[in-house]
Amino acid sequence: MTATATTATPDTGTAPVLEVAGLGVRFATESGTLSAVDGVDLSLAPGEIVGIVGESGCGKSVTAMSLAGLLPRSAKIEGSVRLLGTELVGAKPGVLRAARGQDIAYIFQEPMSSLNPVLTVGRQITEVLQVHEKLSRKEALERAVELLGVVGIPSPRERVKHYPHQLSGGMRQRVMIAMAVACQPRVLVADEPTTALDVTVQAGILDVLRGLRDRFGTSILVITHDLGVIADVADRVVVMYAGRVVERAGVDELFARPQHHYTSGLLSASPTPGRHAGTHRLQEIPGLVPVLSEQPDACTFADRCPAATDRCTTSRPVLEPARVSAPEPAQGRPMGQGGPDGLGREHLVACWHPRGDTPRLTPEDRA
Numbered sequence: 336m337t338a339t340a341t342t343a344t345p346d347t348g349t350a351p352v353l354e355v356a357g358l359g360v361r362f363a364t365e366s367g368t369l370s371a372v373d374g375v376d377l378s379l380a381p382g383e384i385v386g387i388v389g390e391s392g393c394g395k396s397v398t399a400m401s402l403a404g405l406l407p408r409s410a411k412i413e414g415s416v417r418l419l420g421t422e423l424v425g426a427k428p429g430v431l432r433a434a435r436g437q438d439i440a441y442i443f444q445e446p447m448s449s450l451n452p453v454l455t456v457g458r459q460i461t462e463v464l465q466v467h468e469k470l471s472r473k474e475a476l477e478r479a480v481e482l483l484g485v486v487g488i489p490s491p492r493e494r495v496k497h498y499p500h501q502l503s504g505g506m507r508q509r510v511m512i513a514m515a516v517a518c519q520p521r522v523l524v525a526d527e528p529t530t531a532l533d534v535t536v537q538a539g540i541l542d543v544l545r546g547l548r549d550r551f552g553t554s555i556l557v558i559t560h561d562l563g564v565i566a567d568v569a570d571r572v573v574v575m576y577a578g579r580v581v582e583r584a585g586v587d588e589l590f591a592r593p594q595h596h597y598t599s600g601l602l603s604a605s606p607t608p609g610r611h612a613g614t615h616r617l618q619e620i621p622g623l624v625p626v627l628s629e630q631p632d633a634c635t636f637a638d639r640c641p642a643a644t645d646r647c648t649t650s651r652p653v654l655e656p657a658r659v660s661a662p663e664p665a666q667g668r669p670m671g672q673g674g675p676d677g678l679g680r681e682h683l684v685a686c687w688h689p690r691g692d693t694p695r696l697t698p699e700d701r702a
Contacts, residue, residue, distance in 0.1 A: 349381050350420075351378040351379055351380050352379055352380070352381055352418070352419055352521045352522055352554050353377075353378060353379035353402070353416075353417070353418055353439075353522050353554065353556070354378050354379075354415070354416075354417040355375060355376060355377045355378065355398075355402070355414070355415070355417075356376050356414055356415045356417075357374055357375075357376065357413070357414035357415060358372055358374070358375040358398065358401065358412070358413070358414040358415070358424075359372055359373055359374060359412070359413040359414050360394075360397050360398070360401050360406065360410055360411070360412055360413075360578075361410070361411045361413075362410055362411075363409060363411075366628075367628055368628070369627050369628060370578055370627055370628065370630045371394050371397045371578055371627055372394045372397050372398050372578045373394075373577075373578040373630045374414075374579060374580075375394070375398055375414075375575070375580050376580065376654070377573050377580070377583070379522060379556060380554065381521075381552060382548055382552045382553070382554060383554050383555075383570050383571070384544070384548060384554075384555045384557060384568055384569050384570050384571075385554075385555070385556055385557070385569060385570065385571045385572070385573060386556075386557045386558075386559060386565040386568070386569035386572045386573065387399070387556065387558050387572075387573045387575060388559060388560065388561075388562060388572060388573070388574055388601070389560065389574060389575035389576055390576070390601075390624060391560060392624055392627075393575045393576050393577060393578065393624070394575050394577070394578040394579075394627075395526075395558045395559075395560075395575055396526055396527075396558060397410075397578075398558075398575070399441070399524050399526050399556065400526075401416070402416050402418070402439065403418075403423065403431060403434060403435050403439050403441070403524075404426070404431045405435075405441075412425075418434060418438055418439055418521075418522065419438055419521060421434070436463055436466070436467050436517070436520065437467050437518050437520060438520055438521055438522065439520055439521070439522040439523075439524065440514075440515040440516065440517075440518070440520040440522070440523055440524070441515060441523075441524045441525075441526065442508075442511050442523065442525040442526065442528050443511065443526055444526050444527035444528070444530045445530070445531075446499070446504070446507035446508050446510065447499060447500075447504075447507060449511060450499040450507060450510065450511070451499075452498065452500060454498070455495065455497060455498055456483075456494065456495060456497060456498070456499060456502070456510045457476060457479045457480075457495030457496060459510075459514060460478075460479040460482060460483075460495075460510070460513055460514050460517055461475035461476055461478075461479050463514055463517045463518065464478055464479070464517050464518070467517075467518045468517075468518060476495070478517070479495055479513070480492050480495050482513040482516070483509070483510070485513070485516075485546075485550075486509040486510075486512045486513045486516075486543050487509060487539065487542075487543055488506055488509050488510070488513075494506070504532055505539065505540065508528065508532065508536075508540055509540070509543065512528075512540075512543055512544075512547075516547055519551055519553070520553070521554060522553075522555075522556065523544075523547065523553050523554070523555045524555075524556045525544060525555060525556065525557045525558065526558045527558060527559055527560075528540055528541075528544070528557065528559075529541065529559070529561065537564070538567075541567055541568050544557070544568060545568060557569060562601060562602065562605045563605070565586065566590060569586045570585065571584065571585055571586060572585075572586050572589045574589075574595065574597065574598050574601070576597045576624075576636055577624060577625050577627065577630070577635035577636070578627055578630065578635075579630070579635060579685065581595045581598070581684070581685045581686070582594060582595040582597075582598045582657075582682075582683065582684045582685070582686075583654065583681065583682070583683045583684075584657070584681065584682040585681075585682070588682050589682070590602065592657075592682075592690075593690065594657040594684040594686065594689040594690050594691075595636075595684050595685070595686050595689065595690075596636065596640045596641060596688075597620070597636050597639075597640070599690060600618070600620040600639075601620070603618040604617055604618055604619055604620060605617075620639055621639055622638055622639035623639075625638075631651075632650065632651045633647065633648050633649055633650060633651055634647040634648070634651065634652055634685075634686070634687065642688040642690075643688075644687070646687050647687050647688070650687075652685045652686050652687050653685055654683040654684065655683060655684065655685070656681065656682065656683060657682040657683065657684045657689055658689075658691065
């Protein structure tokens with residue numbers, strides 16, 4: 336790579352590279368307006384990894400795709416998305432094209448369907464470099480070989496000549512990462528980067544993401560339903576439900592003291608080493624995810640929540656500071672790394688009846 340390798344850590348004194356405020360995404364359907372994302376706020380600091388977690392259909396991927404205007408024309412996007420100070424919502428197509436790949440890049444799920452089956456992986460990487468970096472074909476090919484080495488693909492000079500079907504699922508995912516970071520974007524959006532991969536390969540992919548952050552200072556937004564991935568790689572966590580952010584906190588604090596009953600339900604439904612051995616049964620969240628029609632002015636989790644009252648069904652809670660004390664950080668992991676103005680230390684919850692200062696998991700439990 337042409338850039339000098341550096342070790343980067345989240346910088347709380349630097350302006351965020353990505354700021355999302357009041358993001359809403361709606362689709363017109365035959366049965367009416369579908370509100371897929373409703374009032375999402377989040378930020379991403381330089382060198383920070385933020386995870387967005389939630390059930391399938393909660394709006395994670397739609398949020399991610401809306402950042403760079405990748406949704407179909409039928410989508411109506413509201414709110415603000417500022418990337419490196421530039422507003423992308425409502426921006427002209429030329430502005431969006433310049434930002435994609437150069438300033439913000441994506442690792443899409445299902446690499447076999449995302450890669451072109453009739454082009455070698457080298458050709459697909461060089462195309463990005465020729466368009467954005469204006470490199471010659473020879474220069475771009477050399478950079479492609481280097482990129483494949485950076486993401487951990489063995490014998491990259493040979494692999495660059497291969498077609499997607501000649502590579503394993505883990506290697507195809509690494510090729511997707513190489514394409515995404517070819518122009519060293521400031522923001523990398525990884526949408527379910529470990530889907531359908533075995534545990535060993537997943538660990539390798541997460542190591543690659545951490546390495547990119549440490550080497551180039553890349554800020555990464557990880558979209559996943561896998562809490563294990565979040566625990567392993569994220570500095571902060573955004574929990575989404577039915578298109579809304581219901582909780583936001585540092586990763587250690589969220590796992591130790593979840594305040595929203597939905598977050599607590601997700602954690603209870605996930606196996607914990609030493610806790611779910613023998614006859615201990617995982618707890619499921621009762622009920623179903625609501626239909627994403629026009630969002631009600633109420634808590635969308637009320638009909639599944641064990642603590643719901645009449646207030647929950649008649650008025651909508653907003654994100655407010657949770658009344659919790661911060662847990663001790665996991666060994667070797669600094670607490671509070673995150674966005675500007677101490678966002679890494681914040682713990683916000685949108686709930687009329689949060690769980691309070693009730694420890695659930697200590698960092699040692701998750702280790």
